[in-house]
Amino acid sequence: MIAKNYVLGFARRPLTAYGADWRLTCLTCETLPSIENGLAVLETTPEGKPGIRVTYRLREGLRWGDGTPVSAEDLRFAWEAGRDPATGFGPAEFYRSAYELIVVDQRTVTLRLDRVTFEYASMADFQPLPAHIERARWEADPRSYRTRTAYDTETTNPALWNGPYRITAVQPGSSVTLERNPAWNGTAPGFRRITIRAVENTPALEAQLLAGQVDMVAGELGLPLEQAIALERRAGTRFRFHYHPGLIYEHLELRHDHPALGDIRVRQALLLATDRAQISERLFAGRQPVAHSAVNPLDAMFDPEVRQWPFDLARARALLDDAGWTPGPDGIRRNAAGERLSLEFMTTAGNRAREQVQQVLQGMWRAAGVETRIRNEPPRVFFAETLSRRRFQGLAMFAWISAPESVPRTTLHSDEIPREDRNWSGQNYGGYRNAEMDVLTHTLPEELDATRRREMWRRLQAIYAEELPSIPLWFRADAHVWPTWLDGVRPTGHLNVSTLWAEEWRAR
Structure with a gap:
């Protein structure tokens, strides 16, 4: 997306x-x-x-x-x-x-x-x-x-495009070529042609950058933070690096109709068994702050008093005991019917950072008695089919990007659960339902007074932190890698991407 x-x-x-x-x-x-x-x-x-x-x-x-x-x-x-x-x-x-x-x-x-x-x-x-x-x-x-x-069927038809560039060639799964749109009447773009390459494997993306096969890596969806930091240490003088914090929320989406994940105690136990501060420090040099709700501390409506869940393995184990999941002979917990606490765990294949996080979480959760089965898919399948049609079976790791003070109705309101009769519109992929959250996400935008709205935001964050409709991980910082000759790219740190102002890009 x-x-x-x-x-x-x-x-x-x-x-x-x-x-x-x-x-x-x-x-x-x-x-x-x-x-x-x-x-x-x-x-x-x-x-x-x-x-x-x-x-x-x-x-x-x-x-x-x-x-x-x-x-x-x-x-x-x-x-x-x-x-x-x-x-x-x-x-x-x-x-x-x-x-x-x-x-x-x-x-x-x-x-x-x-x-x-x-x-x-x-x-x-x-x-x-x-x-x-x-x-x-x-x-x-x-x-x-x-x-x-x-x-989809005539992507290079010039009549589809009204921006400074128009799409002139598409190689599915490989590249998109854009050229100046002669019908554009705004600021003249600085480049005659721009080619965007799709590289689903981030080590290959880095290799192509170093080999000169690509000029820049977009921060919005390019190199994971820790990979960019390591690259800057090795080749910093060849490129310009810019680390931009923003409203990008990495989390674990949960199937709320799953027999285990529908239990709030299991969700809380998974979070307690996750040492997010350690992961951020070791993998991301501490540059990705731990998230305690879906609202970023950079957002004006963030509540600094929101409930926090520090790493506590003993408490996680106690919650799972209370939920009826007891350790089996191999350490994996089972319920009274003998069913294993085994969860499918998905993310975008080829993203090295996410795959590393998966491995770390798999080990952390096993220490609490939870087994995970990793099954990843290419992003185009994961987002276009598996998530949007609610085909994932347990946990799905990805990020939401929002605009400033963006009310998360589409991800938290029960009416936004994708259904076949609505042709799978809506983004509440986990199927979360909470009557008070429905009221808040519907009425909060209608409050014009910022002070009263802030109190509503506090309540929304409190419900989120208690019920965990998703498991919050951290807020991402984007790593932009530019050639030294490029000027004019303005990262936003939110939902609206920098290419909306691409006509301002210039070569020095």
């Missing part, structure tokens, strides 16, 4: 994004709506609820790569496709809330939202889609649109 966003940042642009300064800005719109400038107006919905209407005007001169103007009809199509549950768009909360889109003129739309939220001006990933290319495909069969879209 990060790779997809990274590539699309060169070639496609949303309405709004958070910049490197963590402030919301317009990308394809002219002005951010606000109550003060009149582009946001409080109103009552047809159902009598508090609502808001926000108006966006597209920048003048925006064109798709075939010269067709980017218009309000492209926003209307994106909204209609997103609103249809059969389409199966990922985070569907926005499309449920935006109950009406009004085309004001060729470049202007007004969205009516059935909720007043503190982030009403942020359109997240909502962006124009080329209606003249995509609408007929969607209308033919919304349910199969995700596999029939021209973005």
